[in-house]
Amino acid sequence: MRPNKKAALYRSIKEAIDSYPGGLCFSAEGGRPILVNKKMNTLIWALTGHTVLNADIMWKEISAVTSKGGCTRINEPWFELDKQADDKDSLIFRFPDESIWHFRRQLLSDDSIDTIQTEATEITELFDVSRELYKNNLILDELKKRQQALLENIVEINRDKELLVAKMRIHDELGRCIVAAKKFLTTQDATESEYDTLLKSWSEATSDMRSVPLQGITTPGEEELDRVADLVGCRIKYTGKMPEPRRVRLLIYSSIREALTNAVRHGGANEIMVDIADTSSSYRVVISNNGRQPITKITEGGGIKNLRKLLEQEGATLTLRYNSFALDINIPA
Amino acid sequence: MINVLIVEDSSITRDMIVRKLSENKDFSVFTAIENAANAEIVCMSGSIDLILMDVCTADDESGLKAAMKIKTLYPEIKIILMTSMPEYSFLTRAIEGGIDSFWYKEYGDVDLLEICVRTMSGQRVFPEQRPSIRIGLSESGTFTDREYEIIRELALGNKYGEIAAHLGITENTVKYHVKNIMSKTGCKNTVALVAEVVEKRLVLPKY
Numbered sequence: 001m002r003p004n005k006k007a008a009l010y011r012s013i014k015e016a017i018d019s020y021p022g023g024l025c026f027s028a029e030g031g032r033p034i035l036v037n038k039k040m041n042t043l044i045w046a047l048t049g050h051t052v053l054n055a056d057i058m059w060k061e062i063s064a065v066t067s068k069g070g071c072t073r074i075n076e077p078w079f080e081l082d083k084q085a086d087d088k089d090s091l092i093f094r095f096p097d098e099s100i101w102h103f104r105r106q107l108l109s110d111d112s113i114d115t116i117q118t119e120a121t122e123i124t125e126l127f128d129v130s131r132e133l134y135k136n137n138l139i140l141d142e143l144k145k146r147q148q149a150l151l152e153n154i155v156e157i158n159r160d161k162e163l164l165v166a167k168m169r170i171h172d173e174l175g176r177c178i179v180a181a182k183k184f185l186t187t188q189d190a191t192e193s194e195y196d197t198l199l200k201s202w203s204e205a206t207s208d209m210r211s212v213p214l215q216g217i218t219t220p221g222e223e224e225l226d227r228v229a230d231l232v233g234c235r236i237k238y239t240g241k242m243p244e245p246r247r248v249r250l251l252i253y254s255s256i257r258e259a260l261t262n263a264v265r266h267g268g269a270n271e272i273m274v275d276i277a278d279t280s281s282s283y284r285v286v287i288s289n290n291g292r293q294p295i296t297k298i299t300e301g302g303g304i305k306n307l308r309k310l311l312e313q314e315g316a317t318l319t320l321r322y323n324s325f326a327l328d329i330n331i332p333a
Numbered sequence: 334m335i336n337v338l339i340v341e342d343s344s345i346t347r348d349m350i351v352r353k354l355s356e357n358k359d360f361s362v363f364t365a366i367e368n369a370a371n372a373e374i375v376c377m378s379g380s381i382d383l384i385l386m387d388v389c390t391a392d393d394e395s396g397l398k399a400a401m402k403i404k405t406l407y408p409e410i411k412i413i414l415m416t417s418m419p420e421y422s423f424l425t426r427a428i429e430g431g432i433d434s435f436w437y438k439e440y441g442d443v444d445l446l447e448i449c450v451r452t453m454s455g456q457r458v459f460p461e462q463r464p465s466i467r468i469g470l471s472e473s474g475t476f477t478d479r480e481y482e483i484i485r486e487l488a489l490g491n492k493y494g495e496i497a498a499h500l501g502i503t504e505n506t507v508k509y510h511v512k513n514i515m516s517k518t519g520c521k522n523t524v525a526l527v528a529e530v531v532e533k534r535l536v537l538p539k540y
Contacts (some may be wrong), residue, residue, distance in 0.1 A: 257374065
């Protein structure tokens, strides 16, 4: 190719890449620039104070920039542009005009020659949208947490509402009782029946009042279990201390319930032994009974299967001791 | 004499029920407990004729699940489910689960004692309609069963893909239903919708 034709071709390529809205730089081995467009030089000038003289050095220089001449490096963990790219080949900067640019370096390789392409792309809009999305996701996460908490506690909240309604009802009832009592006391010819009605109203109102302080106070799980066991002629004997965490206690109650039902129904037991031992990492609970021992090997029915599922959901394990039909449970602390 | 087991964790409501039952000499309260999971043990005593069972009981135990189990084991025992929650699925599940009768504590206009008497005479007594609760711009009665299922899945925090798999429908169908629900209620997003249905106790996935 004649020199003037070669120069014309170079000019037309240069014009073409200069019209490209992003920054482009092609360099050879050792960082020698082959072709750099105007935009890349403008951006690099803002970051380093000079145009691209050597692409390798230029990359090292901009990699070291955190804040310079109104340009700041952006390194937000939530903003990930290219999962494939190595972190060291991808940089993001905010420029003084508030525009945000992503610089990316990659090797263009063919059989004969290796070329490094450095590209700068404006991502202002993408970055702003991503930031908005990230903020919205944070809000959504928070709302989701609140929603779950609400789901967990809604019944409890409802009990409080029920108590308030009950208190209002008692207040109204007492008001009516007072008015009726005043009328009764000032009336000369009150009948026996009116007296009985008044007495009944007062009795009901005071009974409701006595219940109010008890509202919300639930019977401890063991106490109610002991009581219902007693109704079927069975006694629960505990060895060891009932663990404090509610989650663990509820699992133990469910296990006792299952053991008790089976022992009374199938073995005619009248005593359930609950042995609780705790280590720093777990609680071991063995529940046995004094009922008739099974003659044949027991197959796991729905109750035990459900209990096993419940325990496993909480990371606990259940082993059945078939010779004594005891439940051996291990619950992580 | 009809022996009654009361399963109710609110002491005021429990006392009110005991007092109500004492108005009819045919009923005798055998015992009252707070946790539905213990009811099966009481039934083993062989002394229970009627259970008045709250749905949401102590330790988050579901009275509905306990009642259905008891009904399988002891079909002769009559069960009346009671709730102060307007939750949409309780009534349907109770009817399908073979529960004898159902009483809305706050919304019903039928007396509890009357339900007890009618239930013991072999009738199944159910409210004619569920309580109507306003969700956004819409009344709860305007949602279809499928829309309720979708709302319930959303309340459990499931994503569209998961909901589609659980309900055996396509993700596009889920989106279609969600769009309709949003349009009915005027809620801005599913989080706002779920917050409202849970706050108003129309959906309680735990039970």
